[in-house]
Amino acid sequence: MSTATDTSKIEIKGINRIFPTRNRGKGDGPREFVALKDVNLKVSKGEFVAIVGPSGCGKSTLLDILAGLAKPTSGDILIDGKKITGPALDRGIVLQGYALFPWRTVRQNVEFGLEIKKTPKAERKEISNRFISLVGLDGFADHFPHELSGGMKQRVAIARALAYDPEVLLMDEPFAAVDAQTRETMQDELLRIWEETGKTIVFVTHSIEEAVFLADRVVVLGTNPGSVKDVLDIDLPRPRHNSDIRSSAEFGWVRHKVWELLQNREVKAEGPHGYGPSVAEAISSSAEL
Amino acid sequence: MNTKRAGLQHFLLRWSGVAAFLLLWEMGPRLGWVDGYFLPPFSTIVVEIFNLFADAYLSVHILVSVWRALVGLLIAVLIGIPFGILLGRVYPRTAEALSPILRILSQVNPFSLLPVFVLFFGIGETAKLAVVAWVSVWPVLFYTMTGTRTVDPVQEKSAASMGISPGELIMKVILPAALPTIFVGIRIGATITFYILIAAEMLGASAGLGFLVHNAAMNYQIPRIYAGATFIVIFGYLLNRALIFIGNLLFAWQENSSTTVTANATVTTPSWRPGRLSAVAAGIALLAIVLFGGIEVDKVNKEAASTDPGAHSRHFGTPVDSGSGN
Amino acid sequence: MNPLPTAWHKIAAVLLFLILWEVVPRTGLVDPLFIPPLSGVLDALIELYRSGDLLMHARLSLARAYVGLAAAVVIGLPLGLLLGGWFPRIQTATEPLMELFAQANPVILAHIIIFFLGIGEVAKTFIIGWLCIWPITFSTITGIRTVDSSLLKAARSLGLGRGQLFVRVILPSAAPSIFTGLRLAAGYAFIMLVASEMMGGSNGLGWLIVQSQENYNITRIFAGAAVLTAMAVVTDALLKLLERRLVVWDVDVNEDYLKLKTASGEGP
Ligand SMILES: Nc1ncnc2c1ncn2[C@@H]1O[C@H](COP(=O)(O)OP(=O)(O)OP(=O)(O)O)[C@@H](O)[C@H]1O
Ligand SMILES: [Mg+2]
Numbered sequence: 014m015s016t017a018t019d020t021s022k023i024e025i026k027g028i029n030r031i032f033p034t035r036n037r038g039k040g041d042g043p044r045e046f047v048a049l050k051d052v053n054l055k056v057s058k059g060e061f062v063a064i065v066g067p068s069g070c071g072k073s074t075l076l077d078i079l080a081g082l083a084k085p086t087s088g089d090i091l092i093d094g095k096k097i098t099g100p101a102l103d104r105g106i107v108l109q110g111y112a113l114f115p116w117r118t119v120r121q122n123v124e125f126g127l128e129i130k131k132t133p134k135a136e137r138k139e140i141s142n143r144f145i146s147l148v149g150l151d152g153f154a155d156h157f158p159h160e161l162s163g164g165m166k167q168r169v170a171i172a173r174a175l176a177y178d179p180e181v182l183l184m185d186e187p188f189a190a191v192d193a194q195t196r197e198t199m200q201d202e203l204l205r206i207w208e209e210t211g212k213t214i215v216f217v218t219h220s221i222e223e224a225v226f227l228a229d230r231v232v233v234l235g236t237n238p239g240s241v242k243d244v245l246d247i248d249l250p251r252p253r254h255n256s257d258i259r260s261s262a263e264f265g266w267v268r269h270k271v272w273e274l275l276q277n278r279e280v281k282a283e284g285p286h287g288y289g290p291s292v293a294e295a296i297s298s299s300a301e302l
Numbered sequence: 303m304n305t306k307r308a309g310l311q312h313f314l315l316r317w318s319g320v321a322a323f324l325l326l327w328e329m330g331p332r333l334g335w336v337d338g339y340f341l342p343p344f345s346t347i348v349v350e351i352f353n354l355f356a357d358a359y360l361s362v363h364i365l366v367s368v369w370r371a372l373v374g375l376l377i378a379v380l381i382g383i384p385f386g387i388l389l390g391r392v393y394p395r396t397a398e399a400l401s402p403i404l405r406i407l408s409q410v411n412p413f414s415l416l417p418v419f420v421l422f423f424g425i426g427e428t429a430k431l432a433v434v435a436w437v438s439v440w441p442v443l444f445y446t447m448t449g450t451r452t453v454d455p456v457q458e459k460s461a462a463s464m465g466i467s468p469g470e471l472i473m474k475v476i477l478p479a480a481l482p483t484i485f486v487g488i489r490i491g492a493t494i495t496f497y498i499l500i501a502a503e504m505l506g507a508s509a510g511l512g513f514l515v516h517n518a519a520m521n522y523q524i525p526r527i528y529a530g531a532t533f534i535v536i537f538g539y540l541l542n543r544a545l546i547f548i549g550n551l552l553f554a555w556q557e558n559s560s561t562t563v564t565a566n567a568t569v570t571t572p573s574w575r576p577g578r579l580s581a582v583a584a585g586i587a588l589l590a591i592v593l594f595g596g597i598e599v600d601k602v603n604k605e606a607a608s609t610d611p612g613a614h615s616r617h618f619g620t621p622v623d624s625g626s627g628n
Numbered sequence: 629m630n631p632l633p634t635a636w637h638k639i640a641a642v643l644l645f646l647i648l649w650e651v652v653p654r655t656g657l658v659d660p661l662f663i664p665p666l667s668g669v670l671d672a673l674i675e676l677y678r679s680g681d682l683l684m685h686a687r688l689s690l691a692r693a694y695v696g697l698a699a700a701v702v703i704g705l706p707l708g709l710l711l712g713g714w715f716p717r718i719q720t721a722t723e724p725l726m727e728l729f730a731q732a733n734p735v736i737l738a739h740i741i742i743f744f745l746g747i748g749e750v751a752k753t754f755i756i757g758w759l760c761i762w763p764i765t766f767s768t769i770t771g772i773r774t775v776d777s778s779l780l781k782a783a784r785s786l787g788l789g790r791g792q793l794f795v796r797v798i799l800p801s802a803a804p805s806i807f808t809g810l811r812l813a814a815g816y817a818f819i820m821l822v823a824s825e826m827m828g829g830s831n832g833l834g835w836l837i838v839q840s841q842e843n844y845n846i847t848r849i850f851a852g853a854a855v856l857t858a859m860a861v862v863t864d865a866l867l868k869l870l871e872r873r874l875v876v877w878d879v880d881v882n883e884d885y886l887k888l889k890t891a892s893g894e895g896p
Binding site: 312315316317318319320323340341395398399400401402403405406409410411412413414415417418420421422496497498500501504505512515516519524527528530531534535536538539542 | 853
Binding site: 077080081082100102104105106108109110112113114116117125126128129157158159170173177 | 454456457459460461462463464465466467470474475478479481553554555556
C-alpha cells in the first residue's frame with residue numbers, strides 16, 4: 014500500500030491529537046476528545062496526496078499539525094527526515110476559507126510571504142507578477158479582495174502560498190466554496206501548476222471525485238477517533254487536466270471504491286458521541302458530483 | 303433618471319426636518335410667539351455668524367479650539383494605541399487583572415480632574431490638553447484592545463504559517479486588521495472631546511469657541527450666543543461627517559463596513575484610494591496645524607494675559623450669572 | 629483558566645493600585661500636595677461624612693444625575709422605538725435634525741435655557757438630559773433597524789401580528805443595543821452633572837470640588853472625585869446587572885466594547 018521509501022518528503026509518525034473538552038452542566042461524558050489517533054503516513058517528493066473523510070474527522074487538525082500551526086499531543090512530523098518545530102516557509106498552507114488580508118491588494122497579498130522572507134522589492138514584484146499570472150489574475154493585481162469573486166479569491170490564496178516557493182503545499186478544501194464549473198477549471202489549473210513546479214501537495218477535500226481526479230494516492234480518514242482508514246493508489250493516466258477522464262469507466266470505478274470505504278466506515282462510526290454527521294449527510298457529501 | 307429623482311426625493315425628505323425647524327425658528331420670533339430679544343430669528347444669527355467671521359474673531363477661536371482638540375486627541379492616540387496593543391495582545395492576562403482598575407479610571411469624571419490638572423500644570427494649555435487627552439484616551443484604548451483581540455483567527459493562522467515573527471505579526475496583521483475598530487474609538491474620542499473641550503473652555507479659558515460663547519453670555523450679547531452655539535453645532539456635525547467619510551475612504555477594503563455605515567450612508571467604492579503620498583500629505587498637514595496652531599495659541603494666550611490678567615480666575619468656578627441660589 | 633485565580637488577580641491588582649496610591653506620594657515620588665495619599669483622601673471623606681456634607685451633596689448630585697437620565701430614557705426610548713419601528717419616513721425626515729441636535733453642546737444650551745428658565749434644577753436637569761437622550765434614541769433606532777431580517781421573516785411566517793412581532797422579536801433583538809446606549813448615556817450623565825454643578829448653584833459634588841479648589845483643599849477634590857467615580861461605576865454595574873437579567877440570550881463575557889462599537893454608528 015505504502016509506496017514511500019526512506020527518502021520520503023513528509024513522514025507522519027504516530028500522530029495523536031487530543032482536545033480537552035468542557036462539559037458544561039453535564040457531569041458525565043469524556044473530559045477529552047480524541048481528534049486524531051495514531052495517524053501514520055509517508056508522502057514522497059513531488060507526490061500529490063489527497064485526504065478525504067467525513068466532516069469533523071480531523072482533516073484540518075492534521076493539516077494544521079503538518080503546517081506547524083498546532084502541536085500534536087504525541088508523535089512527530091518529519092520533513093526531509095528532520096523533525097519540524099513550528100511553521101516555516103518550506104511549507105505553504107492554503108486554509109479552509111480564503112484567509113486573505115482584506116486591507117491588502119491582490120499583489121500585496123501575494124507578496125506577503127516574500128516580505129517576511131525579506132525579499133528585495135524589485136524581485137518581489139517580479140515574483141508576484143509571475144504567480145498572479147500563473148493563477149490567471151492578470152489585470153487584477155491592484156484589486157482588493159472584496160472586489161473579487163469567491164473563485165478569484167481562492168486563486169489569490171493559492172498564489173500567495175506558492176509565491177514564497179515552499180516545497181510542500183498543504184491545501185484545506187481550497188475549492189469547497191466555489192461553484193462546480195469554476196471548481197473544475199481550478200482543478201485543471203492546480204494540476205498544471207503542480208506539474209510545472211513539482212511541489213509536493215497534500216490536499217484535503219470533501220469530494221471523492223476531486224480527490225480521485227487530482228491525486229496519486231487517496232487517504233481515507235475515518236471518524237471518532239480520526240485515523241487512517243485506508244490508502245488507495247490512483248493509477249489513472251496523467252496528464253489528467255483538460256481530459257475527459259472524469260467520464261471514463263475506470264474513474265467511476267475508483268470513485269465508487271473510495272465511496273464504499275467511506276460509507277462503510279461511517280456506519281460503524283455512528284457511535285454514542287454523535288460528533289460526526291448523520292449517515293445521510295455523509296453519503297450525500299461523498300456522492301457529490 | 304428615475305433613480306435620480308428618487309435620490310432627490312430622499313434628499314428633500316431627509317432635510318425637511320431641518321428646514322421645518324429653521325423655518326419655525328425664523329417665524330416664531332417674527333410672529334411674536336416667543337420673545338425676539340431672548341430668541342432672535344435665525345436670519346439674525348446667520349448675519350451674526352458672518353459678522354464674527356468678518357471681525358477675524360471667529361477664525362482665531364476656531365483655530366484655538368481645533369488645536370486643543372487635535373493635540374489632545376493626538377496624545378490620546380499615542381498613548382491609547384500602544385497600550386491597547388500591549389494589553390489586548392501582548393499581555394492579555396495582565397489586561398484581565400487590570401480590567402477593574404481600567405474601568406474605574408475610565409469613569410473618573412474629567413471635570414473633577416480639571417482642578418487637579420490645573421494644580422499640576424498651571425492654568426495654561428497643558429491642563430486643558432490633559433483633560434481632552436484623558437477623555438479621549440479611554441475609547442481609543444478600549445477599542446484598540448477589542449480590535450486587536452477580534453482579528454480573524456484564520457488571517458492570523460495564515461500569517462503564522464509563513465513563520466512570521468511576533469513583531470511583524472502585530473505590525474502587518476493585527477494592527478491593520480484592528481484599524482477600523484481603532485478608528486471607531488478615535489471617532490468616539492473626538493466627539494466626546496469636542497463636547498468636553500467646549501465645556502472646559504467655558505469654565506476657564508481666554509480663547510476658543512467655548513470662551514466665545516461664554517463671553518457673549520457674560521455680556522448679554524444674545525445673538526452672539528446663538529451664533530456661537532450654531533456654529534459649534536455645524537462644526538461638530540461636519541467633524542463627525544468628515545471622520546465617517548475618512549473612515550469609509552480608508553477602510554473601503556472591508557467586506558461589510560459595519561463600523562462605518564450609518565443608516566443613510568451608501569457604501570460605494572471610492573475611485574480614489576488613499577496611498578502613501580496622501581498619508582504623507584495628511585501627516586504633514588497635521589504637523590503644520592499642531593505647530594503653527596501652537597504658535598498662534600501661545601500668541602493669543604499672551605495677548606489675553608496682558609490685556610486682562612484676571613481672565614482665568616474671573617470665570618472659573620464663579621456662577622454663570624449672579625443668581626447663585628436655586 | 630478557571631474563574632477563581634482571575635478574580636484573585638483582579639483583587640490583587642486593585643489592592644496594588646491602592647497601595648501605590650498610598651506609598652508613592654508618601655515617598656515623595658510625586659508631590660503629596662498634588663496627589664495626596666489614599667489615607668489623606670479617606671480622612672477627608674470621613675470628615676466630610678461626619679459633618680453631614682458628604683451625604684447632602686452626594687444625595688443631591690445622585691438625584692440630579694438620575695433625574696436627568698430618567699428624563700432622557702422616558703423621552704429617548706419611546707422616541708427611538710417609534711421612529712425606528714413605526715415611522716421610518718419620519719425617522720428619515722428627522723435624522724439630520726437629530727444628528728445636529730446631538731451636536732448641540734449642552735453647556736452652551738444651558739446659557740440659552742437660563743434666559744427662559746433661570747438657573748436652577750430645571751436647567752441642570754436639562755443639561756444632563758440633553759446629552760443623554762441622543763445615545764439612547766440612536767442606539768434604540770439602530771437596534772430596531774438591525775434586527776436580523778430572516779428572523780423577522782421566520783416570525784411572520786408563524787403568523788405573528790405586528791404587536792406580537794414587536795414584543796416578542798424586535799424588542800428582545802434590539803435590547804443589547806438599547807442597553808449599550810443606556811450605559812453610554814449613564815456615563816454622560818455623570819460627566820454633565822459635574823459640569824452643570826460647576827456652572828452655578830451652591831451644592832452638589834461638582835460644586836464641592838470647585839469650592840475645594842478655590843480653598844486649595846486638594847484632598848477634598850480627590851474625595852469628591854472618588855465619590856463621583858464610585859457613583860458612576862455602581863450605576864454602570866447596575867445597568868449591566870439589569871441587562872444580564874433581561875437579555876439572557878446574549879451572555880457574551882467579553883461583550884462590552886464590541887457592542888459599543890455597533891451602537892456608536894450614529895450620534896456621539
Ligand atoms: N480547538 C478545538 N477544541 C476542541 N475540539 C476541537 C478543536 N478543533 C477541532 N476540534 C474537534 O476536532 C475534530 C476535528 O476537527 P477538524 O476541524 O480537523 O475537522 P475536519 O475534518 O477538518 O472537518 P471539516 O471537513 O468539517 O472541515 C472535530 O470534531 C472538532 O470538534
Ligand atoms: Mg476542516
